[in-house]
Amino acid sequence: MTENNREKEESAGQDLSAAEQIEPVTDTETVALGDRAGQRFPTQVRSALEYAAANKYAYGPRLRNAELTWNVVSAESMTDDIVRVRVEFAPASGFRGDSGIEYMDVDANGSILARRQIRIPKENTPVLLIGITGISIILAVIFISLMTWLKPEAGDPLYVAGRTLWIRAERPESREFITYTGLDSEGDFRTWVINPENESENDLVYVKVSLFNETSGSVNLVIDEKAAKLLDGDRTTYLPLNTIDRTLEAEAVGKVNSPEFMPMWGSLTLDEGEQVVGMLVFELPEGSSFTELRWAASDTAVIKYQ
Known part of the structure; x- marks a missing residue:
């Protein structure tokens, strides 16, 4: 200049x-x-x-x-x-x-x-307001009382205990992209889509995670990029995507490919006897295999898939 x-x-x-x-x-x-x-x-x-x-x-x-x-x-x-x-x-x-x-x-x-x-x-982004004594910014997450929940059978390898939480991480599911329905900030149902950043080479992988608080007292959780790590067959580590930033409103689609999808993101307090369920999303090369998920938010646990 x-x-x-x-x-x-x-x-x-x-x-x-x-x-x-x-x-x-x-x-x-x-x-x-x-x-x-x-x-x-x-x-x-x-x-x-x-x-x-x-x-x-x-x-x-x-x-x-x-x-x-x-x-x-x-x-x-x-x-x-x-x-x-x-x-x-x-x-x-x-x-x-x-x-x-x-x-x-x-x-x-x-x-x-x-x-x-x-x-x-x-973009317009989906927001679902949840809370008992306050408001937590975590999308489409369901609180369930453990008093009405039947624990998995003993020996389930996907169900492990941390120091304060019991954690279950189901086997990863791969999608070219994810479409689902959920509420927007005004409480209206809309269709949402999450796409890979590199659509030509990568797929999205989501893992359904259930967290159970059986301890006395409350557990504060922050679900973000540091909450977990997914390891592929080469032991390469992948971090969760920010599903609030990456979720966009979709054009009209005939059928969503993940109707039960519930993004898990944000912060919340899990009181004694409560459960939270939602999906973490990762972006991996197409055709990847998975070896384990390492949980790190407020507790530590390793769920092995091989």
């Missing part, structure tokens, strides 16, 4: 906070909205859109390889012939939610002087 460009960027960046927070609402002498932005500032708008499409790395790992669309929100004339082009961006298909917003400061020659991302795209 030349010294002249630096001076232009500093000039364009004055009062940055106000510029990020205030959206133009009408066409003015210095501001053009929507299609009029491209008509009034064609060079700057075209350069901004081309730069955004060629430099998707700024959107992070989830979006940098995705097919995106951009819509011009506004173009505003600044000092020194600089134009601030504000655009919305979002995945091209299957997206329902709030688009991301960014702006670029472009000079009269179409050179990008500054780029600032204000908001990333945010």
